[in-house]
Amino acid sequence: MRILISGFGTVGQGFAEVLMRRRDFFVGRYGKEVSIVCVMDSSTFAKDRAGIPPDDLLERKRTTGKVGTETYADSVEVMDSVDYDLLVEVSPTDIKTGGAGLKNIRHALESGKDVVTVNKGPLALNFCELVTLAKKNGCKFRFEGSVGGAMPIINLCRECLVGENVSSIRGILNGTCNFILSKMDNGQPFEQALKEAQQMGYAETDPTNDVEGYDSACKAVILANSIFGRNVAFSDVSITGITSISGEAISLAASQNMVIRLIGEVSEDRLEVSPRLIPKGHPLSINGTLNVAQIVTDLAGPITVSGRGAGRTETASAILSDLVSVMDDRKERGDRCRNP
């Protein structure tokens, strides 16, 4: 399995580290290593058909700020110059145009390559085009880490709940908002909670994407398209953020043994992000930066899953999960039995 990584920021570097930590796992499971044959960052690239040791890539990035010594003008030309099997697309997301991520994913799928990504922009804007392209060209296309980071949800529905009819998914899809609302539960005003989130590195200097619910909306779109087979985009989501939630509203909720949480809700006919009242002790009433999703099914009833919605290693773990899934589907394991 020869991998091309586009994007070598936090997540790309985290994935390179995870590949090092799981070297023995891949050798044990598939009888061979996964090799990184090319990495692109925003302006440079490194490539070697024999595979580049992840620690060399990490060391060069750390010391020079760049992953490669050669620069490029067009990422597609770099991709076409490399023999690879699977693209890991982790360049910075652009939820207005899809950016370099959309271009790279589209080109890889057009070239018959498998793709694993956590890049929300292309998925929230061009989901159906990309899935259709993948099917047409016989490519695997996976994006577990694009929703909820390390929290398994897309693969959970696909693997563990495959015989279920899912009627709705409701979840906390943005850890920054949940951190702020949890702090407000303890009496902090919104502005102070936001400031603390920024100091902790959870919120960006411009927190609009998080607190206005745009990030949650992207994830709702990805769930609507991937789990419910809908054909929707970012502009179809009804969005209300958390900026107008007052301390009085939080207190009133608490007096009824409830909390206010920013909930994304997706079903056959709903696509919404808005603050909701949740009873304390309910699986969706959790505190802090966790993400959580409740999947309502016809046989099993409600299944709730939570996990870390962000983080270098956590997001890389979702990419690892997708990579293993693709390699299993590609029968990289040959005839060996997975388990009894």
Add this chain to the structure above:
Amino acid sequence: MRILISGFGTVGQGFAEVLMRRRDFFVGRYGKEVSIVCVMDSSTFAKDRAGIPPDDLLERKRTTGKVGTETYADSVEVMDSVDYDLLVEVSPTDIKTGGAGLKNIRHALESGKDVVTVNKGPLALNFCELVTLAKKNGCKFRFEGSVGGAMPIINLCRECLVGENVSSIRGILNGTCNFILSKMDNGQPFEQALKEAQQMGYAETDPTNDVEGYDSACKAVILANSIFGRNVAFSDVSITGITSISGEAISLAASQNMVIRLIGEVSEDRLEVSPRLIPKGHPLSINGTLNVAQIVTDLAGPITVSGRGAGRTETASAILSDLVSVMDDRKERGDRCRNP
């Protein structure tokens, strides 16, 4: 896929109903139906190599109290008289000897048949023997529903978290205890909460198995053996139940913004069921009859999953999940692609 069902109580009947409801699913996914070729209850059996319609079985059980018109003395003789591919073992559990379930599972595996079960007794007593037998004879052996009912945990670890190193699992593995403790949070004394659990049908007349932690301990054993590869049995678990938890202890916990929950903890070197303090808002602080488990992994961090721990259709849904997994592994789908 020809199925033999041993046990036709609540779960067996629930599974027959689920097979009816999912007829189109199986035809769509595998191009053929799943057929029930034999069902045994405690004293009778029905068999037909052409398959028996589930509604005929359910109707006969409902009207006569028995699933068949023929009686048997030895279940093994009935099993040997039938051509089947997979045993669904859902007879009443016996956590002292393993009972009929152990005998049936052992015989099916010795005969080279796949087995799906939710029967905790055989798994808590003879886990390693049965897994070794399955491996030796090339059989699939699955038991998702034996821990947490509809809550996916064993398949979650096996499928979605396959690249992770799991360091511990802590969970609420008994819904009856959690119902009682949730009621005690609201000021009810233990005896009254237990009585309400019995009236609601959550607790049995003799609630020992639940409230003394024995049921949770069986599930802890199954997790220790299946997820951590240990070789432990029921007698290895350190068990403290909930009968000595006072209203004062609950109040004291509440004053610290905590709840008391009965937690099973499993790791390489721990195997314990005992009441623990859990902060409110923590994923393990949930109320009511739900089961929940927090899986701590090295890359993804903590992943928490919750769902209904019992119920006719809910437990049957776990059997369905295992059945689909076995059929996929058996390549019943041929060369058709599962998904892009």
